[in-house]
Amino acid sequence: MLMWNAGKEAVADLVTASASAGKISDKQRADAPDAGIGRRAFMSAATAGMLTAWLPAFRVSPSSAQATCAPPPNFPSTIALYQEAYENWSQEIQISSLWTCAPQNPSEVLQVVEWARHNNYQVRPKGRMHNWSPLTVAASATCSTNVVLVDTTQYLTAYSIDATAMTVTAQTGITMEALLTALEQAGLGVTATPAPGDLTLGGVLAIDGHGTAVPATGEQKLAGHTYGSLSNLILSLTAVVWDAASGQYGLRTFQRTDPQCQAFLAHLGRAFIVEATLQVGLNQRLHCQSWFDIPATELFAPAGSSGRTFASYLDSAGRVEAIWFPFTTTPWLKVWSVSPSQPLFSREVTAPYNYPFSDSISQEMVDVVEQILSGDPSAATQLGPLQFDIVAAGLVFTVSFDLWGWSKNLLLYIKPTTLRVTANGYAVLMNRSNVQRALHEFVTFYQNRVAAYQANGDYPMNGPVEIRVTGLDNAGDIGLSDVGAGQLSALRPRPDHPEWDVAVWFDILTVPGTPTANQFYREIEQWLLTNYSGSYAMVRPEWSKGWGYTDTAAWSDTTMVSSMIPDAYRTGQPASDNWDTARTTLNQYDPYRVFASPLLDSLLP
Numbered sequence: 001m002l003m004w005n006a007g008k009e010a011v012a013d014l015v016t017a018s019a020s021a022g023k024i025s026d027k028q029r030a031d032a033p034d035a036g037i038g039r040r041a042f043m044s045a046a047t048a049g050m051l052t053a054w055l056p057a058f059r060v061s062p063s064s065a066q067a068t069c070a071p072p073p074n075f076p077s078t079i080a081l082y083q084e085a086y087e088n089w090s091q092e093i094q095i096s097s098l099w100t101c102a103p104q105n106p107s108e109v110l111q112v113v114e115w116a117r118h119n120n121y122q123v124r125p126k127g128r129m130h131n132w133s134p135l136t137v138a139a140s141a142t143c144s145t146n147v148v149l150v151d152t153t154q155y156l157t158a159y160s161i162d163a164t165a166m167t168v169t170a171q172t173g174i175t176m177e178a179l180l181t182a183l184e185q186a187g188l189g190v191t192a193t194p195a196p197g198d199l200t201l202g203g204v205l206a207i208d209g210h211g212t213a214v215p216a217t218g219e220q221k222l223a224g225h226t227y228g229s230l231s232n233l234i235l236s237l238t239a240v241v242w243d244a245a246s247g248q249y250g251l252r253t254f255q256r257t258d259p260q261c262q263a264f265l266a267h268l269g270r271a272f273i274v275e276a277t278l279q280v281g282l283n284q285r286l287h288c289q290s291w292f293d294i295p296a297t298e299l300f301a302p303a304g305s306s307g308r309t310f311a312s313y314l315d316s317a318g319r320v321e322a323i324w325f326p327f328t329t330t331p332w333l334k335v336w337s338v339s340p341s342q343p344l345f346s347r348e349v350t351a352p353y354n355y356p357f358s359d360s361i362s363q364e365m366v367d368v369v370e371q372i373l374s375g376d377p378s379a380a381t382q383l384g385p386l387q388f389d390i391v392a393a394g395l396v397f398t399v400s401f402d403l404w405g406w407s408k409n410l411l412l413y414i415k416p417t418t419l420r421v422t423a424n425g426y427a428v429l430m431n432r433s434n435v436q437r438a439l440h441e442f443v444t445f446y447q448n449r450v451a452a453y454q455a456n457g458d459y460p461m462n463g464p465v466e467i468r469v470t471g472l473d474n475a476g477d478i479g480l481s482d483v484g485a486g487q488l489s490a491l492r493p494r495p496d497h498p499e500w501d502v503a504v505w506f507d508i509l510t511v512p513g514t515p516t517a518n519q520f521y522r523e524i525e526q527w528l529l530t531n532y533s534g535s536y537a538m539v540r541p542e543w544s545k546g547w548g549y550t551d552t553a554a555w556s557d558t559t560m561v562s563s564m565i566p567d568a569y570r571t572g573q574p575a576s577d578n579w580d581t582a583r584t585t586l587n588q589y590d591p592y593r594v595f596a597s598p599l600l601d602s603l604l605p
């Protein structure tokens with residue numbers, strides 16, 4: 001690991017190199033708040049230990065003196081092609097320059113794909129690069145790798161709304177914030193969505209993006225809404241697919257009623273979707289209350305306990321998130337309820353991101369993270385309480401503990417400037433009546449393991465546990481009967497367990513590079529798989545996050561990747577409508593594996 005001084009020098013190098021290159025776009029500047037860039041660069045310096053090799057390129061043209069690789073041969077001359085850095089949000093993937101292009105419309109995408117087929121290249125759609133799992137490219141890729149990224153965010157952002165049918169048709173490079181803003185203006189919205197707005201629709205649909213929502217007791221679902229993933233809202237989608245008849249790739253629109261559509265609803269990046277039509281519903285006003293004084297022992301008490309349990313909030317409001325910082329005793333609990341009129345004492349909000357204190361990093365926090373990464377992981381015992389104190393004070397000082405407004409303004413609450421952490425992620429399917437039991441079991445195991453590691457002088461987890469609960473992907477939610485759910489969606493129901501009606505989403509966050517983190521993640525994963533099994537529950541990975549852990553790395557346990565995960569989509573599913581069906585469909589429509597990556601080659605060969 002690089003020591004802090006080395007990191008500081010490298011950070012200085014990075015900032016100087018980037019600035020002197022003069023290639024940072026206005027957008028990139030806007031995304032990098034003054035005080036943030038150095039800190040985030042520090043995180044990466046100290047964690048990845050590879051900053052000396054990390055000199056990001058910003059839109060270097062093939063003919064420029066700064067070009068570091070020969071350009072891909074014969075690339076269509078009418079489509080902008082440039083070298084650009086690829087860096088995912090947690091900065092665990094940093095590739096200083098990859099060939100990237102920005103097609104202006106779907107037919108230019110097709111041109112790129114046909115070019116790739118003829119020239120033995122792969123094409124990887126690139127949204128906002130927020131994914132943790134290396135679905136897009138391997139961390140080891142270089143500009144000599146035969147891959148061209150397609151930046152969908154530049155031009156593929158058009159949309160149209162049919163307010164009468166309550167549908168939106170959007171190109172996949174649009175951000176969720178832009179999409180939800182447009183829907184809000186038309187009086188429309190969704191029940192739940194991922195917390196950041198800075199994600200593309202294409203990226204979110206690829207991994208069955210989710211928020212947190214089940215029906216509150218007595219709640220009547222509005223037409224067009226779902227408690228499942230955003231992929232479950234898809235009515236049709238247009239993908240780039242191989243057409244055997246014409247012997248070339250072309251655009252094809254699949255209706256949700258087409259059985260083959262189920263492979264594309266959440267495809268993990270093994271396809272290229274240019275456009276999707278989603279069913280949405282009337283927008284709702286939400287009331288979001290935060291608590292930070294409920295003891296974890298009460299919130300996660302054994303099933304059947306009285307008091308302020310997680311299950312009690314699910315019943316009263318349906319929409320709950322617990323963020324439990326390590327080495328603290330009272331989680332940050334957010335509870336959203338549907339509330340057409342403004343509750344007394346609540347504050348109306350007219351824009352998203354209303355927890356600014358959790359979207360920035362204080363110097364004190366930087367100092368503690370530095371301490372952790374420079375050889376004192378026990379500083380985790382300070383980081384958790386510090387984060388909690390910032391939240392508790394922030395909720396009070398910004399008067400954000402009781403908010404009310406249109407759904408988008410309460411459902412989007414994370415900015416990319418928040419502390420960059422890595423995360424594991426799982427969806428555990430079960431009957432709703434078992435949620436409290438499942439939480440109590442998880443928390444008990446987690447605390448025991450944290451204590452055991454601590455006794456050994458190890459502190460693998462310095463970020464919070466996050467818990468949310470959603471419904472499953474039932475097509476009936478959007479008025480379609482006899483239609484399946486995404487064959488690769490973590491929220492695909494189990495026909496042999498119709499009583500499993502919810503998924504509990506577990507994530508544990510930690511700063512990348514924290515010693516013993518992967519070993520801890522592996523223990524948690526193995527326990528989840530064993531504990532939530534049989535007729536009680538089942539585990540599926542959260543595609544965008546960490547899973548398949550060995551003691552040293554995520555996405556690396558070959559048994560998990562090649563058999564346990566596929567089995568989680570085979571068991572209980574019809575033989576003609578399961579993991580293998582999806583794999584066959586995706587391979588049929590991309591026989592040249594233009595849309596693949598090393599991880600996808602292992603997972604979906």
Ligand SMILES: Cc1cc2nc3c(=O)[nH]c(=O)nc-3n(C[C@H](O)[C@H](O)[C@H](O)COP(=O)(O)OP(=O)(O)OC[C@H]3O[C@@H](n4cnc5c(N)ncnc54)[C@H](O)[C@@H]3O)c2cc1C
Pocket residue numbers: 089124125126127128129130131132135136152172173193194195196198199200201202203204206207208209210211268269270271272273274414416544
């Ligand atoms: C801080 C943070 C918070 C998050 N919170 C949530 C959350 O609350 N809920 C949740 O579900 N997720 C959450 N995520 C995960 C996020 O939803 C996924 O990582 C999502 O894929 C990111 O979208 P993106 O635009 O950045 O996609 P990218 O990271 O650029 O791409 C992700 C995958 O999608 C593929 N892809 C992108 N566009 C297309 C397309 N047009 N066609 C086909 N494939 C495409 C890419 O090739 C890649 O395989 C969070 C991530 C971060 C960093």
